[in-house]
Amino acid sequence: MYRRVHEAIIQSPPIHDFDVFKESKEENFFESQESIDTLCLHLQQLRPARDLSEDRRKEEFLRLLQISLWGNKCDLSLSGGESSSQKTNVINSLEGLKPFILIDDTESLWTLLSKCKKTAETSVVRVDIVLDNSGFELVTDLVFADFLLSSELATEIHFHGKTIPWFVSDVTVHDFNWTVEHVRSSNEKSTSACGAHWADHVRVGRWTYHDHTFWTLPHPYCAMPQVAPDLYAELQKACLVLFKGDLNYRKLMSDRKWEFTTPFHQALSGFHPAPLCSIRTLKAELQVGLQPGQAEQLMASDPHWLTTGKYGIFQFDGPV
Numbered sequence: 001m002y003r004r005v006h007e008a009i010i011q012s013p014p015i016h017d018f019d020v021f022k023e024s025k026e027e028n029f030f031e032s033q034e035s036i037d038t039l040c041l042h043l044q045q046l047r048p049a050r051d052l053s054e055d056r057r058k059e060e061f062l063r064l065l066q067i068s069l070w071g072n073k074c075d076l077s078l079s080g081g082e083s084s085s086q087k088t089n090v091i092n093s094l095e096g097l098k099p100f101i102l103i104d105d106t107e108s109l110w111t112l113l114s115k116c117k118k119t120a121e122t123s124v125v126r127v128d129i130v131l132d133n134s135g136f137e138l139v140t141d142l143v144f145a146d147f148l149l150s151s152e153l154a155t156e157i158h159f160h161g162k163t164i165p166w167f168v169s170d171v172t173v174h175d176f177n178w179t180v181e182h183v184r185s186s187n188e189k190s191t192s193a194c195g196a197h198w199a200d201h202v203r204v205g206r207w208t209y210h211d212h213t214f215w216t217l218p219h220p221y222c223a224m225p226q227v228a229p230d231l232y233a234e235l236q237k238a239c240l241v242l243f244k245g246d247l248n249y250r251k252l253m254s255d256r257k258w259e260f261t262t263p264f265h266q267a268l269s270g271f272h273p274a275p276l277c278s279i280r281t282l283k284a285e286l287q288v289g290l291q292p293g294q295a296e297q298l299m300a301s302d303p304h305w306l307t308t309g310k311y312g313i314f315q316f317d318g319p320v
C-alpha cells in the first residue's frame, strides 16, 4: 500500500517529492514538545557525561534505553494516523513500565559496549541504529545516541532510515534533518543546546545518516547478504546494531509464526552481521525467546498482549 501511495505521488509532478505523511509526523513532534523539552533538559544536565561515575553512567544508559523503547509506542501506523504523541513525563513513568518489559537483555548491551571500548583495535566504537518512527520516538533515539557519544561508550553513530515515506511515520532523511533543525531552533534553552550538539555531530561526521532501498523491500533480513551485500557489509562494521520497532522485528524474524520459546538466535535464520538488539514494543503477533509458560500466562491475563504496544522487549543476539 505504501509503495502504491509513493508510486502515485512520484508520477504526479510537481508534487513528485511530496511526503503525504509529513503533516502527521510533524504534528506528533509538536504535540510531544513538552516531553521533548523534559528529555533534552535531562540530557543537558548529564553533561559532561564522561565525568559521571561508572555506576551513574550505567544507570543513565539503562534509563535512556528504556525511554527509546517506550518511544516506540508513538507510532502513527498503529493509531491509523491519529495523534499518538507523548504527553506525559516519560522519565517519571519508567519505573511503572518495568513490569511490561518481557525480555530485558540491556545488561548484555552495557557489557558489550564497555568491552568494545577497551578492546577496539582502532579507537573507533561504532553503533548503528536502524530507525523506526519519526516524531517523539526519533527524539528518544537521538537523545540516546548523543549520550553514547558524550559518555564515550561509542565514538560514531550510524543511523539507517527509509528512502521513501513508509508505514506512515517511518523516518526519511528529510525527517531526520527536520528534527535536528527543529530541536536546534527551539525557544527552550536546553532543547536548542541539544539540537546544536546534534547538528554538530552531523557536521563533523560523528553521526551519519544512511538510507537504502532494502529497508522498504519485502525481504526478510536473513536475505540481506544476497539482496543487499553492500548494506550487510556496512552493518558488519558495527560493534552493535540496534533495530527499533515492530516492523524491523517482523523482518528480523522473517515474519514467520515461530514458537514463543524459539531461541532468538535461531529465528534470525543466519542474520548475524554484528551483535544486535531489537528494541520493540509488541504490535504484531510474533515473539520468540520467551520462557516456557510465559506466553500462556500473558494470554490468560491480557488476550491482546501481542498487538497493543503495551509490552516491550530488549532482545540481544551476539557474543558479549
Ligand SMILES: O=P(O)(O)OC[C@@]1(O)O[C@H](CO)[C@@H](O)[C@@H]1O
Residues within 6 Å of the ligand: 072, 075, 077, 078, 132, 133, 167, 244, 245, 246, 247, 248, 250, 281, 283, 284
Ligand atoms: O515498526 P513499528 O512502527 O513499531 O510498527 C509498525 C506497525 O504499526 O505496522 C505494522 C503493520 O501492521 C505492524 O507490524 C506494526 O504494528
